[in-house]
Amino acid sequence: LQEVTASSRHYVDRLFDLDPQKVLQGVIDMKNAVIGNNKQKANLIVLGAVPRLLYLLQQETSTTELRTECAVVLGSLAMGTENNVKSLLDCHIIPALLQGLLSPDLKFIEACLRCLRTIFTSPVTPEDLLYTDATVISHLMALLSRSRYTQEYICQIFSHCCKGPDHQTILFNHGAVQNIAHLLVSTSYKVRMQALKCFSVLAFENPQVSMTLVNVSVDGELLPQIFVKMLQRDKPIEMQLTAAKCLTSMCRAGAIRTDDSCIVLKTLPCLVRMCSKERLLEERVEGAETLAYLIETDVELQRIASITDHLIVMLADYFKYPSSVSAITDIKRLDHDLKHAHELRQAAFKLYASLGANDEDIRKKIIETENMMDRIVNGLSESSIKVRLAAVRCLHSLSRSVQQLRTSFQDHAVWKPLMKVLQNAPNEILVVASSTLCNLLLEFSPSKEPILESGAIELLCSLTQSENLALRVNGIWALMNMAFQAEQKIKSDILRGLSTEQLFQLLSDSDVNVLMKTLGLLRNLLSTRPHIDHIMSTHGKQIMQAVTLILEGEHNIEVKEQTLCILANIADGTTAKELIMTNDDILQKIKYYMSHSNAKLQLAAMFCISNLIWNEEEGSQERQDKLRDMGIVDILHKLSQSPDPNLCDK
Numbered sequence: 149l150q151e152v153t154a155s156s157r158h159y160v161d162r163l164f165d166l167d168p169q170k171v172l173q174g175v176i177d178m179k180n181a182v183i184g185n186n187k188q189k190a191n192l193i194v195l196g197a198v199p200r201l202l203y204l205l206q207q208e209t210s211t212t213e214l215r216t217e218c219a220v221v222l223g224s225l226a227m228g229t230e231n232n233v234k235s236l237l238d239c240h241i242i243p244a245l246l247q248g249l250l251s252p253d254l255k256f257i258e259a260c261l262r263c264l265r266t267i268f269t270s271p272v273t274p275e276d277l278l279y280t281d282a283t284v285i286s287h288l289m290a291l292l293s294r295s296r297y298t299q300e301y302i303c304q305i306f307s308h309c310c311k312g313p314d315h316q317t318i319l320f321n322h323g324a325v326q327n328i329a330h331l332l333v334s335t336s337y338k339v340r341m342q343a344l345k346c347f348s349v350l351a352f353e354n355p356q357v358s359m360t361l362v363n364v365s366v367d368g369e370l371l372p373q374i375f376v377k378m379l380q381r382d383k384p385i386e387m388q389l390t391a392a393k394c395l396t397s398m399c400r401a402g403a404i405r406t407d408d409s410c411i412v413l414k415t416l417p418c419l420v421r422m423c424s425k426e427r428l429l430e431e432r433v434e435g436a437e438t439l440a441y442l443i444e445t446d447v448e449l450q451r452i453a454s455i456t457d458h459l460i461v462m463l464a465d466y467f468k469y470p471s472s473v474s475a476i477t478d479i480k481r482l483d484h485d486l487k488h489a490h491e492l493r494q495a496a497f498k499l500y501a502s503l504g505a506n507d508e509d510i511r512k513k514i515i516e517t518e519n520m521m522d523r524i525v526n527g528l529s530e531s532s533i534k535v536r537l538a539a540v541r542c543l544h545s546l547s548r549s550v551q552q553l554r555t556s557f558q559d560h561a562v563w564k565p566l567m568k569v570l571q572n573a574p575n576e577i578l579v580v581a582s583s584t585l586c587n588l589l590l591e592f593s594p595s596k597e598p599i600l601e602s603g604a605i606e607l608l609c610s611l612t613q614s615e616n617l618a619l620r621v622n623g624i625w626a627l628m629n630m631a632f633q634a635e636q637k638i639k640s641d642i643l644r645g646l647s648t649e650q651l652f653q654l655l656s657d658s659d660v661n662v663l664m665k666t667l668g669l670l671r672n673l674l675s676t677r678p679h680i681d682h683i684m685s686t687h688g689k690q691i692m693q694a695v696t697l698i699l700e701g702e703h704n705i706e707v708k709e710q711t712l713c714i715l716a717n718i719a720d721g722t723t724a725k726e727l728i729m730t731n732d733d734i735l736q737k738i739k740y741y742m743s744h745s746n747a748k749l750q751l752a753a754m755f756c757i758s759n760l761i762w763n764e765e766e767g768s769q770e771r772q773d774k775l776r777d778m779g780i781v782d783i784l785h786k787l788s789q790s791p792d793p794n795l796c797d798k
Contacts, residue, residue, distance in 0.1 A: 156181075156191040163200045168214070171204070175217040182224050189228040198225070198239045206244055216256045219248065223263035226270070233270040241267065242277050246284055254294055261291075261301040268305050275309040285322045292327050296336045303328060303342035310349040320357055324350060329364050332374050337384075344378065344390045347371075351397035358401035361394075372398065376410050379418045385431055389438070392418045396442040406446045416442065416449060420456045423499075425465045428472050429485045429492060436463070436495035440502040447506045454503050454510045464517050466496035490532045497527055497538035501545040511549045521560040528565040533574065540569060540580045547587040554594060563588055563595040567602050575616050582611055582622035589629040600630070600638060609645040617659055624654060624665040631672035636682060639673050643683065648690045655694050660707065667698075667710040674714060680721035688727045691718075692734065699737050705746055712741060712752035719759035728760065729771055735778060742783045747792050754787075754798045 159181060162174030178197070182189050192198075204210050205218040222241060225232050241263075248260040267273050278284065288305070291298045306328075310319055324346065331343035351357045364371045378391035395415040398404045404411060419442065421427075422435025443449040453459055470489035475481040500520075504511040514520060524546075527539025543562065546552055557563075566588070569581045585604070588595045608630070611623025627642055643651075654666040670691065674680050684691065691714075698711045715738065718724050728734055741753035757780060761772050775781075790796050 156188060157195060159192060160195045160197050160200065163197065163204065168211070172211070172214045172217065175201070175204070175214065175221060179217060179221045179224060182221065186228045189225050189232055193225060193232060193235045198222070198236060198241070202239055202241060202244050205248065212251070212253045212256055215248070215251075216253070216259045219245070219256065219259035219263050223259065223266050226263060226266040230270060230272045233267055233272050236267060237273060246281070249287060249291065254298075257291065258295065258297045258301070261298055261305075265301040265304050269308045275311050275315065278305065278309045279315065279318060285318060289322055289324070289327050292331070296334065296339050299331055299334065299339045300336065300342050303331065303339070303346045307342065307345040307349050310346075313354065316350055316352075316354050316357060319350060320354075320360075325357065325360055325364060329366050329371065332371070333366055341384075341387060341390070344375075344387065344394065348390050348393040348397070351394055351401070353397065353400070355401040355403070358398040358403040361398060362403045372404060372410055376414050379414050381421075385422070385427070388418055389422060389431060389434055392422075393434075393438050396438050399442060400445075406449055411442070411449070412452060416453060417456060420453065420459050420462075423459060423462050423466075424457070425462070425469050426473050428475065429470060429488055432466065432472070433488075433491045433495045436466070436499040440495070440499040444502045444505065450503055450505060450507060450510060454507070454513065460500075460503065460510075460513050460517055463496045463499060464520075466492040467519075467523055490530065490535050493523075493527060493530070494532070494535045494538040497524070497535070497542040501538070501541040504542075504545040505548075508549055508551065511546050511552060515546060515552055515556050521556050521562070525560055525562060525565050528569050533577070536569065536573075537577050537580065540566075540577055540584060544580050544584040544587070547584045550590075553587065553590065557588065558594045561595075561598070563599045563602075567599065567604065567607075570607055575619065578611070579616070579618045579622065582608075582619060582626060586622060586626045586629055589626050590632075596630070604630070605638075605641050605645045609642075609650070612646065612650060612654060617662070620654075620657065621659070621661050621665060624662060624669060628665050628669040628672055631669055633675070634672075636679050639679055639683065642669075643673065643687060648687065651690070652694060655698065660704065663698075663703070663707055664710060667707065667714060670694075671710065671714050671717060674717040674721075677721055680717060681723045684718060684721055684724035684727055688724065692727055692731060696733060696737070699741075705748060708741070709748050709752050712738075712749065712756060716752065716755035716759055719756050722765075725760055725771070728756070729774065735775075739778060739780060739783065742780070742787070747795055750787070750795055751798060754795075758798070 159174065159178045162177070163171060165171050165174065178192065182192065201218045201222055205215050205222070207215075210218075222236065222245075226236055245260045245264050245267075249257055251257060251260075268275070268278065288302050292302055306319060306324065310316060328343050328346050331339050332347075334340050334343070347361065351361060361371050366374060372395065375391040375394050378387050379395075380388070383391075392415050395404065395410060396419075399406060399408075399411050399415070406412075416439070419435050419439040422431050423439070425432075427435065439453065443453050470492055471482050471485040475485065500514050504514050524539050524543050527535055528543070530536055530539070543566070547557065563585075566581060566584060569577060570585065573581065585599070585608075588599060589604075590596075605627070608623045608626045611619045612627070614620050614623065627646070631639055631642055646654075651666070654662055657663055657666070673683055674691075695711055695715060699708065703711075715728065715734070719728055728738075738753050738756045741749045742757070744750055744753070757775065761775065762768055787795050787798075
């Protein structure tokens with residue numbers, strides 16, 4: 149280190165000279181020495197050049213020329229490694245440069261902005277440093293009018309530091325839309341491009357910004373029209389992609405209709421073009437991910453995309469050719485693409501998931517693409533969490549198909565890697581994987597048996613205890629599917645796995661979805677007579693308690709109807725009926741619901757009665773007498789006059 153730094157020391161020593169002219173010359177020589185020389189940059193930082201440069205930059209007595217040259221050298225040091233940027237941040241460079249923006253001198257302002265741009269675009273710089281002082285943003289907005297350089301750098305700073313809704317709101321409230329819109333027609337390509345990038349991050353998942361953009365016009369032309377012009381094939385790829393992202397965000401926010409020609413005829417085809425193997429890896433990734441987001445919730449767009457340019461087959465290349473056709477001759481590029489090939493796989497899985505979200509024919513096409521199921525199965529065990537998540541999403545999308553559950557999913561034993569994914573995965577993967585498991589447990593799915601044998605009950609019971617609402621819903625939903633038309637052993641295992649405490653916990657869950665699925669589970673458990681009698685003999689007291697609890701609570705019609713259906717199932721048991729007949733409180737509740745204002749509840753209550761009074765069953769006479777004494781017959785007479793034909797018949 150000593151030898152290396154000795155040759156660089158004189159640069160730093162000259163910064164302390166008493167002659168201001170020599171100091172200026174020293175800074176200029178330093179500037180020339182560090183350009184493109186990372187070793188020299190590191191040496192000067194180690195030798196303490198940064199604090200001295202910052203001191204000179206902030207000194208009132210320094211000439212503007214010296215201050216500008218200091219900003220240029222600091223910007224050059226920031227261009228080096230991430231460690232360089234960390235060293236600059238540790239010396240509090242950002243406040244010093246922001247202070248510099250108050251100077252009247254444009255050249256100095258531009259040098260400070262260029263340095264700030266370099267620092268803020270580094271991954272080690274926290275974005276929040278831009279927002280610590282509220283006056284900074286408004287001052288930057290005011291500087292936008294000064295020169296094309298201030299426009300380019302400020303837009304670049306904004307687009308890099310706008311992460312999430314809070315930042316979007318701050319920039320929006322400071323007039324970002326109005327101040328940046330006219331830059332889209334600047335004569336400088338760099339300015340147009342940075343302004344476009346600003347809009348793409350401002351509008352992302354932000355309805356407020358998107359709704360505003362639709363009505364903004366520049367030189368008599370509305371922004372969506374300007375974006376569409378930027379999508380044209382003769383424009384640079386970066387511009388086409390970014391304009392497509394802006395239009396996609398506006399469409400997803402509801403600011404542009406999904407059947408608008410600018411989406412169907414311009415944005416969607418442009419994004420499909422980005423997926424071709426002629427494009428560079430990052431263009432293919434961004435194209436596929438943006439397209440997946442655009443079509444995610446719209447069936448018609450999914451259908452159009454699926455038949456545009458053979459997209460489904462084109463995506464298969466994402467697994468085979470990480471490098472674009474044009475990059476094959478470039479060794480450095482090939483190396484880079486191999487390292488980033490997982491990003492392509494992730495993007496392809498995401499887009500397949502969106503394409504297959506609703507349409508059975510599209511799902512069939514996807515699954516028939518070469519080796520598709522093997523690719524998904526491999527994706528489930530990749531080291532990259534993003535690929536695993538995207539593969540599970542893709543599997544979930546395809547698992548909505550009855551046909552595929554019976555065929556491809558069975559042939560490839562998809563449940564095995566899926567069960568593996570469910571062991572200690574992060575929540576975002578668990579939510580999608582457990583949703584997929586729900587589908588694999590439907591009664592017509594051949595995967596149901598092997599999943600049960602691999603310890604699914606225990607796993608699902610543990611999900612019902614999760615803090616995460618979606619996981620609780622999926623856990624109980626999967627158990628509900630599992631219990632449907634299941635044999636008695638499985639039902640007993642589920643009840644044992646859940647425990648009575650947990651069942652009550654779920655029945656008093658604040659989320660109506662959890663409650664409905666838990667009632668659905670109970671209803672499925674209490675079906676077929678021997679099962680009803682067996683379960684009620686072991687858990688009867690607790691189940692009757694739960695039913696009472698819900699019928700007395702403040703619940704919606706659907707919840708009460710489902711609960712009365714459970715009672716009707718219990719009434720269908722041979723020995724289980726007695727639990728209702730000996731419980732006057734429950735009988736009174738059934739009577740009350742027979743006269744309720746809602747016909748669904750009246751019907752459900754009558755099901756309970758009819759299951760209690762079948763003539764051919766033992767003890768029917770005593771039961772009929774008891775119900776007659778309660779005044780049930782009078783209510784039935786009254787209901788037989790009902791205008792509702794269903795009630796009348798029943």
